[in-house]
Amino acid sequence: MPHDLHYDELRSQIKGLIDYVRQNNAIEPSVFEKYNVKRGLRNKNGTGVLVGMTRISDVNGYTIEDGKKIPIKGQLRYRGIPIDDLVNGFINEERYGYEEVAYLLLFGLLPTEKSLLHFNQLLSQRRNFPATFKEDVILKTPSRNVMNKLQSIILALYTYDDNPDDVSLDKLLAQAIDLIAKVPLMLAYAYQAKRHYFDNKSLILHQPLIEGGTAENILHLIRPDSHFTRQEAEILDLLLCVQADHGGGNNSAFATHVVSSSGTDTYSAICAAIGSLKGPRHGGANQRVHHMMEDIKGHVKDWKNEKELRAYIEKIIAGEAYDRSGLVYGMGHAVYTMTDPRAELLKEKARALAEKTNHVAEYELITDLARLTQDILRERKGDDYHICANVDLYTGIIYDMLGIDEDLFTPLFAAARMVGWCAHRMEQVMDSKIMRPAYVYVPNNNLTYLPIADRTGITQA
Ligand SMILES: CC(=O)SCCNC(=O)CCNC(=O)[C@H](O)C(C)(C)COP(=O)(O)OP(=O)(O)OC[C@H]1O[C@@H](n2cnc3c(N)ncnc32)[C@H](O)[C@@H]1OP(=O)(O)O
Numbered sequence: 001m002p003h004d005l006h007y008d009e010l011r012s013q014i015k016g017l018i019d020y021v022r023q024n025n026a027i028e029p030s031v032f033e034k035y036n037v038k039r040g041l042r043n044k045n046g047t048g049v050l051v052g053m054t055r056i057s058d059v060n061g062y063t064i065e066d067g068k069k070i071p072i073k074g075q076l077r078y079r080g081i082p083i084d085d086l087v088n089g090f091i092n093e094e095r096y097g098y099e100e101v102a103y104l105l106l107f108g109l110l111p112t113e114k115s116l117l118h119f120n121q122l123l124s125q126r127r128n129f130p131a132t133f134k135e136d137v138i139l140k141t142p143s144r145n146v147m148n149k150l151q152s153i154i155l156a157l158y159t160y161d162d163n164p165d166d167v168s169l170d171k172l173l174a175q176a177i178d179l180i181a182k183v184p185l186m187l188a189y190a191y192q193a194k195r196h197y198f199d200n201k202s203l204i205l206h207q208p209l210i211e212g213g214t215a216e217n218i219l220h221l222i223r224p225d226s227h228f229t230r231q232e233a234e235i236l237d238l239l240l241c242v243q244a245d246h247g248g249g250n251n252s253a254f255a256t257h258v259v260s261s262s263g264t265d266t267y268s269a270i271c272a273a274i275g276s277l278k279g280p281r282h283g284g285a286n287q288r289v290h291h292m293m294e295d296i297k298g299h300v301k302d303w304k305n306e307k308e309l310r311a312y313i314e315k316i317i318a319g320e321a322y323d324r325s326g327l328v329y330g331m332g333h334a335v336y337t338m339t340d341p342r343a344e345l346l347k348e349k350a351r352a353l354a355e356k357t358n359h360v361a362e363y364e365l366i367t368d369l370a371r372l373t374q375d376i377l378r379e380r381k382g383d384d385y386h387i388c389a390n391v392d393l394y395t396g397i398i399y400d401m402l403g404i405d406e407d408l409f410t411p412l413f414a415a416a417r418m419v420g421w422c423a424h425r426m427e428q429v430m431d432s433k434i435m436r437p438a439y440v441y442v443p444n445n446n447l448t449y450l451p452i453a454d455r456t457g458i459t460q461a
């Protein structure tokens with residue numbers, strides 16, 4: 001179902017206007033210094049500017065001693081509980097963890113067996129769409145991009161909600177449970193529609209599993225034969241757990257806070273979060289990691305040869321290879337310095353899975369990439385510089401090993417993070433102050449109004 005907005009034609013028509021946009025809008029980094037504006041909402045030492053408070057989760061990657069940033073091993077706590085304790089807890093008890101994590105993040109306490117059962121029942125009962133929604137909203141307007149489709153599905157839900165602008169807490173919680181329950185269906189059907197209409201594959205739509213949890217439903221819904229093993233579902237469940245939240249300052253949670261603070265509806269706020277997560281510097285990095293690895297394999301003859309691999313990574317960092325952004329995707333973090341605890345957890349899982357699924361070479365390429373990127377950047381920036389592998393470095397290879405298509409990498413992150421966004425939205429709506437920071441006006445020209453006949457079209461200095 002090819003659509004086209006014919007942008008090529010419009011782009012050629014506006015060529016001359018681009019120079020105005022560039023010359024009249026670009027602001028040099030030095031101007032930020034001059035006005036003491038915190039670019040990217042960051043302090044000089046890279047730490048984030050304090051803009052809010054949250055009780056949901058805590059992310060630590062450094063301490064501050066005598067005003068100096070001291071790198072530490074990364075720590076992530078959901079409602080005070082270290083992520084490792086949570087994960088080891090449900091793994092040792094041979095249970096899935098995602099619904100428990102969702103309960104913990106939303107309500108601020110660990111569920112008892114009975115309350116977890118009740119919560120699972122609520123999710124199961126909401127894991128469906130209104131009659132003809134699938135056909136009208138998903139199949140009739142498929143998208144090449146599942147993240148984009150997730151946004152349009154969620155916006156469409158507004159129309160099916162009899163009081164969508166109600167921002168009372170019980171309504172927000174009901175919407176949260178509904179979105180968490182429905183997101184596996186949204187991403188699976190959006191993906192199946194993409195495969196059918198854009199990739200010429202058969203259209204296979206399964207009904208959700210009434211008894212299954214989130215991870216099981218995702219595997220069941222995205223796979224044409226709907227088959228999955230317990231071990232596969234446990235791995236996906238783990239990925240969902242570690243991606244469920246990341247404090248209030250991460251770009252998509254912050255977007256949720258900002259948009260929610262205006263008093264708008266849940267669907268609008270969650271769409272903003274999805275748009276943010278899609279970006280390659282945020283959740284979209286997992287897809288970029290996948291592409292970058294393919295690019296490396298295509299350009300480095302012997303990617304087991306450290307010298308050859310290092311030379312190519314240097315080219316990526318110099319902005320001369322891959323997407324020319326200068327970024328090694330899956331590396332670096334705004335908070336973590338020495339380690340990202342989720343990457344540490346997933347690294348172990350990925351190794352075990354790689355051995356089982358014959359992906360050891362790919363796994364080693366990933367770990368070599370992380371080590372060499374650290375070496376190269378530290379050599380260039382000095383011993384005080386710290387960069388670590390982030391969660392996105394390992395999620396991609398694990399999805400790959402589970403046979404999950406790259407189209408779904410970032411949407412799966414969105415499915416996991418839906419819980420965090422909903423929890424942050426409720427937290428924000430309880431504090432009814434609109435977010436409205438200040439911007440300094442820094443004109444690069446001083447225009448005065450001229451009658452149209454007197455204008456030359458040349459920017460006045
Ligand atoms: C779920 C998540 O969102 S996790 C993050 C996923 N994103 C990625 O994997 C994309 C690649 N990584 C990045 O773009 C960045 O590391 C971010 C966006 C995650 C963090 O950005 P920042 O906090 O602004 O990075 P930071 O200020 O620590 O960077 C310091 C320096 O290291 C460089 N750097 C940071 N990450 C990378 C990277 N992945 N590759 C190359 N250089 C990097 C920066 O360019 C900067 O150099 P400069 O001082 O010469 O300008």
Ligand SMILES: O=C([O-])CC(=O)C(=O)O
Binds near residue numbers: 059246250251334335
């Ligand atoms: O915290 C951040 O900046 C990015 C993020 O969401 C994560 O790492 O999960």
